[in-house]
Amino acid sequence: MKEVKSAFNVSCKNCGLQKVCFPTGLRREDVDRLDDIVDRRSPLKKGQHLFEASDKFSALFAIRAGVIKLYSFTDGGEEIVHGFYLPGDVLGIDALGSKQHQYSAVALDTTSVCTLPFEKFTELTESIPNLNQQMLNAISKEVLDGRMHSELLIRRNADQRVAQFVWNMSERYRNRGYASDEFRLSILHRDVAVYLGLTPETVSRILAKFHAENIVTWKKKEVMIHDMQRLMHIAGVHSSCDSCKATA
Amino acid sequence: MKEVKSAFNVSCKNCGLQKVCFPTGLRREDVDRLDDIVDRRSPLKKGQHLFEASDKFSALFAIRAGVIKLYSFTDGGEEIVHGFYLPGDVLGIDALGSKQHQYSAVALDTTSVCTLPFEKFTELTESIPNLNQQMLNAISKEVLDGRMHSELLIRRNADQRVAQFVWNMSERYRNRGYASDEFRLSILHRDVAVYLGLTPETVSRILAKFHAENIVTWKKKEVMIHDMQRLMHIAGVHSSCDSCKATA
DNA sequence: GCATTAACTTGATTTATATCAAGTAGTTAA
DNA sequence: TTAACTACTTGATATAAATCAAGTTAATGC
Numbered sequence: 001m002k003e004v005k006s007a008f009n010v011s012c013k014n015c016g017l018q019k020v021c022f023p024t025g026l027r028r029e030d031v032d033r034l035d036d037i038v039d040r041r042s043p044l045k046k047g048q049h050l051f052e053a054s055d056k057f058s059a060l061f062a063i064r065a066g067v068i069k070l071y072s073f074t075d076g077g078e079e080i081v082h083g084f085y086l087p088g089d090v091l092g093i094d095a096l097g098s099k100q101h102q103y104s105a106v107a108l109d110t111t112s113v114c115t116l117p118f119e120k121f122t123e124l125t126e127s128i129p130n131l132n133q134q135m136l137n138a139i140s141k142e143v144l145d146g147r148m149h150s151e152l153l154i155r156r157n158a159d160q161r162v163a164q165f166v167w168n169m170s171e172r173y174r175n176r177g178y179a180s181d182e183f184r185l186s187i188l189h190r191d192v193a194v195y196l197g198l199t200p201e202t203v204s205r206i207l208a209k210f211h212a213e214n215i216v217t218w219k220k221k222e223v224m225i226h227d228m229q230r231l232m233h234i235a236g237v238h239s240s241c242d243s244c245k246a247t248a
Numbered sequence: 249m250k251e252v253k254s255a256f257n258v259s260c261k262n263c264g265l266q267k268v269c270f271p272t273g274l275r276r277e278d279v280d281r282l283d284d285i286v287d288r289r290s291p292l293k294k295g296q297h298l299f300e301a302s303d304k305f306s307a308l309f310a311i312r313a314g315v316i317k318l319y320s321f322t323d324g325g326e327e328i329v330h331g332f333y334l335p336g337d338v339l340g341i342d343a344l345g346s347k348q349h350q351y352s353a354v355a356l357d358t359t360s361v362c363t364l365p366f367e368k369f370t371e372l373t374e375s376i377p378n379l380n381q382q383m384l385n386a387i388s389k390e391v392l393d394g395r396m397h398s399e400l401l402i403r404r405n406a407d408q409r410v411a412q413f414v415w416n417m418s419e420r421y422r423n424r425g426y427a428s429d430e431f432r433l434s435i436l437h438r439d440v441a442v443y444l445g446l447t448p449e450t451v452s453r454i455l456a457k458f459h460a461e462n463i464v465t466w467k468k469k470e471v472m473i474h475d476m477q478r479l480m481h482i483a484g485v486h487s488s489c490d491s492c493k494a495t496a
Numbered sequence: 497g498c499a500t501t502a503a504c505t506t507g508a509t510t511t512a513t514a515t516c517a518a519g520t521a522g523t524t525a526a
Numbered sequence: 527t528t529a530a531c532t533a534c535t536t537g538a539t540a541t542a543a544a545t546c547a548a549g550t551t552a553a554t555g556c
Contacts, residue, residue, distance in 0.1 A: 072399075075486045080399050094395070097381075097388030103395075126374070133345075139387050140345030146394030147342070147351075151320075151328050153401040154445040158513065189534070197402035199514060204535055220522085238323045406543065437504065450543060452505055468552080 009040045010064070012114075020088030020176055021062050022116075022134045030128045037124060039115040040064075044107035046186075050091065052104040057095035059115045060138075063087050066111025067186050071194075072103045081195040083145065084108075084187060086172055090138040109186035153197050156236065161196040162206045163235035166216055170225055181225040185218070257288045258312070260362075268336030268424055269310050270364075270382045278376045285372065287363040288312075292355035294434075298339065300352040305343035307363045311335050314359025315434050319442075320351045329443040331393065332356075332435060334420055338386040357434035401445050404484065409444040410454045411482035414464055418473055429473040433466070 012023050012035040023031045039059070043066070044050060050061060053072055068085040082103060085091055095101045096118075125132040152161055174180035193203040210216040215231055217224045225231055260271050260283040271279045287307070291314070292298060298309060301320055316333040330351060333339055343349045344366075373380040400409055422428035441451040458464040463479050465472045473479055 074399065074403050075484060076403075078403055080402060082395050082398065094388050094391040097385035102392065137345035139391075140342050142391050143342040143387075143394060144350065146391060146398065147330050149398050150330065150394065150401060151322065153398060154328060154442075155322050155324075155326055190532095194402075200534070201515085201536085202513060204533095205513095208535075236323060436502095438502095447544060448504070449506085449545085452503095453543095456505075 011035045012038065015064065016177065017062075017064065017088040022090075022131065022138075024134055024137075025130045026128065026134075027130075030131065033124060033128065034131065037117060037120040039117065040112070041115065043110050043112040046107055046109050048107050050105040050107065050111075050113060051101045053102055055101045057092060057099045057101055057118070059092065059117045060121060061091040061105075062114040062116065063089050063091070064112040064114055067108040068105050068111060068113075069108050069187070069191060070103050070105050079194055081191055083149070084169075084191075084195070087176055090142075093139055093142045108188075108191070149195075158196075158198055158202050159206055159209075159234055160236050161198065162192075162203060162210070163216075163231055164237070165192060165196060166210075166218070166223065166225065167228075167231050167235045167237060169223070170228075170231075181228065183223055184221055185223045186221055189218075259283045260286065263312070264425065265310075265312065265336040270338075270379065270386075272382060272385075273378045274376065274382075275378075278379065281372060281376065282379065285365060285368040287365065288360070289363065291358050291360040294355055294357050296355050298353040298355065298359075298361060299349045301350055303349045305340060305347045305349055305366070307340065307365045308369060309339040309353075310362040310364065311337050311339070312360040312362055315356040316353050316359060316361075317356050317435070317439060318351050318353050327442055329439055331397070332417075332439075332443070335424055338390075341387055341390045356436075356439070397443075406444075406446055406450050407454055407457075407482055408484050409446065410440075410451060410458070411464075411479055412484065413440060413444060414458075414466070414471065414473065415476075415479050415483045415485060417471070418476075418479075429476065431471055432469055433471045434469055437466075 012018065012021075013028070013031050015021070015023075018024065018031075022034060026034065050068055051057075063085050065087055068089075068091060070082045070085065070091065072080050072082070074080060085105075091105055092101070094103065125135060152164060156164060169185060170180040170183070173183050189203050189207070190200045193200045196203070207216070207218050210231075211218075213230075215225075215227045215234070217226065260266065260269075261276070261279050263269070263271075266272065266279075270282060274282065298316055299305075311333050313335055316337075316339060318330045318333065318339065320328050320330070322328060333353075339353055340349070342351065373383060400412060404412060417433060418428040418431070421431050437451050437455070438448045441448045444451070455464070455466050458479075459466075461478075463473075463475045463482070465474065
């Protein structure tokens, strides 16, 4: 049943993302059982799709490495970016009802994904109680992240949106055990602009300002945060609020 | 086990909302089993809370009659309105993970609610397969509705937002078997403005314009749609798209 | 039923961000 | 390596909606 594990084909129990992914709180033997149903194909190259709108839903996806952009188009043909999924994040929850994807998911960089065939996964949740709770966590997270996005769009001006986006990415990398003040971000400024409901010009101007004021530098996919306090202040993040660790 | 049923205390099998609520697709006997765990208290009066942010989560709520506003505040004390829940809609999914509500839910009018104690509900889903699917539907709906909200905030101007809001409410009433061109809406214009990311002044001006152009009249909680085609056109709703029947 | 408060309306003005434009830098492919 | 394209930058201008202001109407409580 098990395949040979290569570099991109790491089992759950050897995966560094256990603490942010489904294995959280599972017993060792249950992690193995989960591992047995996980399907790990070769990584997606930049620009390849994990799924596209109208594709049939048959599995949940957990990101192992890379970034996935979830997007769609309005009737008028304008792109909408709904979020960026990082290692440990789960994709596909929105299709649980209709069993059909409504959005498209594309890799923004080389991206490894763990595929969890939904039927097998559902069977497992019946005998691994904690796995069910993990699923509920993933569901809530998806809903709450959407609300955070709306909140950002309703109540934040352009400076605050960009600052919050950068800070949020930083927090998410920190939670995953990576450096939070210097990281690679394979997301086009254009995509960020669409996600934040701004134009690329506005994002560019704001990033230029942040750079000039020595708060954040984001050039050539490398983000450097020089002044976390000021960034958080602009973002409107009071206290080191844990519930803000949302998926962008 | 069963209580005496009064006017506001109707069993699932006698409820007109079966087609939009959990009983959808359930066998008769399973509806009865669901009914047995439902807790129906006396209706909430306008202004009363179903739950408040930080309350412990212990049950899902299905609206039977009335309207619930789900809201919170930013760190700066500004209100955020996340949605309005109508009969048949399910509240509480966002708290499944943390078992604690993050938002407050208040009745905007006299509102009856069916309480589904979550533990009992979970037990039932194990023996009623279709109920589990209903739960997945409710989850997806919550996620997709949030995305629709973001899309509205990102890509629509003020006219389109107001038009889409009115049309969406109309569609939701239609799906529930009520008149779609004339209905009572116990939602303050102020709350609509907050939900749409606009000011009350802007909403007022747009409604005045829609009234002058004989498209929609919304006065004193009574909505009348005079020209559905034009409303849909302004809202940017092409075709009678079924997937647009989202919760505002 | 009257007083008080909250909701809504309408107008004048300001402003943040979009749009338009014209460029430079970076990436991709031949 | 160069050509062609895409991403990004920067400036000038336009504009949609916010803000400020002062009213009217409706709802609420005594």
